[in-house]
Amino acid sequence: MRDIDVKEVTRAVAECCIDSCNNLPEGVLKKLEAARKEEISPLGCQVLDTIIENAKLANKKQVPLCQDTGLTVVYIDIGQEVHFTGGDLWDAIHAGVAKGYTEGYLRKSSVDDPIFLRKNTQDNTPAIIHCRIVPGEKVHIIVLPKGCGSENMSQLRMLKPADGLEGIINFVLEAMRTAGPNPCPPVTVGVGVGGNAEKATELAKYALARKIGEHNANPQYAKLEDDLLELVNKTGVGPSGLGGKTTALAVNVEYAPTHIGGMPCAVIFNCHAARRSETTI
Amino acid sequence: MSEIKYITTPLTEETVKNLHAGDFVRITGPIYTARDAAHKRMYEALGRGEALPFDVKGNVIYYVGPSPTKPGEVVGSAGPTTSGRMDKYTPTMIEQGMKGMIGKGFRNDAVVEACKKHHAVYFVAIGGAAAVISQSIRSEEMVAFEDLGPEAIRHYEVVDFPAIVGIDIEGNDVYKLEIAKYAELLNK
Numbered sequence: 001m002r003d004i005d006v007k008e009v010t011r012a013v014a015e016c017c018i019d020s021c022n023n024l025p026e027g028v029l030k031k032l033e034a035a036r037k038e039e040i041s042p043l044g045c046q047v048l049d050t051i052i053e054n055a056k057l058a059n060k061k062q063v064p065l066c067q068d069t070g071l072t073v074v075y076i077d078i079g080q081e082v083h084f085t086g087g088d089l090w091d092a093i094h095a096g097v098a099k100g101y102t103e104g105y106l107r108k109s110s111v112d113d114p115i116f117l118r119k120n121t122q123d124n125t126p127a128i129i130h131c132r133i134v135p136g137e138k139v140h141i142i143v144l145p146k147g148c149g150s151e152n153m154s155q156l157r158m159l160k161p162a163d164g165l166e167g168i169i170n171f172v173l174e175a176m177r178t179a180g181p182n183p184c185p186p187v188t189v190g191v192g193v194g195g196n197a198e199k200a201t202e203l204a205k206y207a208l209a210r211k212i213g214e215h216n217a218n219p220q221y222a223k224l225e226d227d228l229l230e231l232v233n234k235t236g237v238g239p240s241g242l243g244g245k246t247t248a249l250a251v252n253v254e255y256a257p258t259h260i261g262g263m264p265c266a267v268i269f270n271c272h273a274a275r276r277s278e279t280t281i
Numbered sequence: 282m283s284e285i286k287y288i289t290t291p292l293t294e295e296t297v298k299n300l301h302a303g304d305f306v307r308i309t310g311p312i313y314t315a316r317d318a319a320h321k322r323m324y325e326a327l328g329r330g331e332a333l334p335f336d337v338k339g340n341v342i343y344y345v346g347p348s349p350t351k352p353g354e355v356v357g358s359a360g361p362t363t364s365g366r367m368d369k370y371t372p373t374m375i376e377q378g379m380k381g382m383i384g385k386g387f388r389n390d391a392v393v394e395a396c397k398k399h400h401a402v403y404f405v406a407i408g409g410a411a412a413v414i415s416q417s418i419r420s421e422e423m424v425a426f427e428d429l430g431p432e433a434i435r436h437y438e439v440v441d442f443p444a445i446v447g448i449d450i451e452g453n454d455v456y457k458l459e460i461a462k463y464a465e466l467l468n469k
Contacts, residue, residue: 040463040466041459041463043303043445043455043459046305047407050407050410050413050443051407051409051410053410053413054409054410054411054412054413057412057413057416058358058411058412061412063348063351063354063357063358063412063415064348064357064358064411064412065358065409065411065412066358066360066408066409066411067345067346067347067348067357067358067359067360067362067411067431068346068360068362069348105348105349105350105351105357106348106349107346107347107348107349107357107431108430108431109346109431118318120429120430122430148363149362149363149385149386149408152363152366180386180387180456180460181385181386181387181405181408181456182363182365182385182386182387184385184408184409233467234464234467234468235460235464235467236459236460236461236462236463236464236465236466236467236468237460237463238459238460238463240385240405240407240408241386241387241456241460242405242445242455242456242459243458243459243460243462243463244459244463245463245467271408271409272409273409
């Protein structure tokens, strides 16, 4: 058994919020630079040059890469040997978001009630929390600030077994063409297949929490990721949707067992600022 | 790549006539910020027969909700938000005399038609390039709806604000043209 004060969680979440919003992951920057060398569209090249410059400038000045610093998605894996002390864990996570967004001059984009009041909560809480209990005595946290331009292009389709692999591929490509410039390409495409409606959606988002460059451990799904990336990059959408061959930097697929009668598939996009930050306590 | 066109705001008929979808532009002069909630309020005010909080004639509205301003900075990060969410309100704003919009993403047919009919232009800024774009914003002043926080209407003075002509007064749409061009090229 290991005691961890929840203040440690608050501090860690706050740091991850600021880090993810200001500093583009190194791997994403490298992918953008590699894509710039391959891009054939003049507008696309201009866009890639600008977003690379933007990432460097935001890092140097320690300001947000994008004004939309998102709703804050927090993945927390808790070792089952951990015992939290000093307060409520959920409160501590929300407090970390409030601290990070306030002290880091990040935009507060959360409204309390979606239909009627739509009043800003003023500190970007509540976080959207996904929690798993895992073996061990550590706590692992991933913070994924998720902007709404990309989130609004999300799609869920309850595909059927007879739709097969072709159905999945066609749905992903259709989602990409429909999204066009809106999710700020070059995107990362998160695909969740299987489970049920909410599981597929959760998997699609979790696929975006991966470090760029990582593939699904299952070789068939890893190959599907490569095949989908190639096809997405032939849609012509290009950087900022202004045409070109760099539409996505990665396609990440996650899957789960599903019902004999179903093959649900969700697609969620992340923008070119594929922001994420992680830490271990 | 086409030459950069340097233009000033408020926009004149002469200026918009010379802008074509895909042109690189640098915008200098006053612009106003407004996004979802501010548009809703302005739209409802017009419905009640009330005046808008600023004169939109010839002016440019920038769809943005900036991040908070850090001490020592003029403005926070301030890149474009998705314009399509304003489509519902845009034809009315254009009818009121608005001459330009800056945002990112697809517009609907009603917006394209309003641009053609009233000679308004949709400028595209690069989404997610907020730190770079902020450098062209030289001053910020609150205009209305301060209670909306990042969604309040602000007046910016910009110098060489970088953008691309998205929809011109003939209704040409840079996204549709360029995506179709590269979709064909990449699938030959």
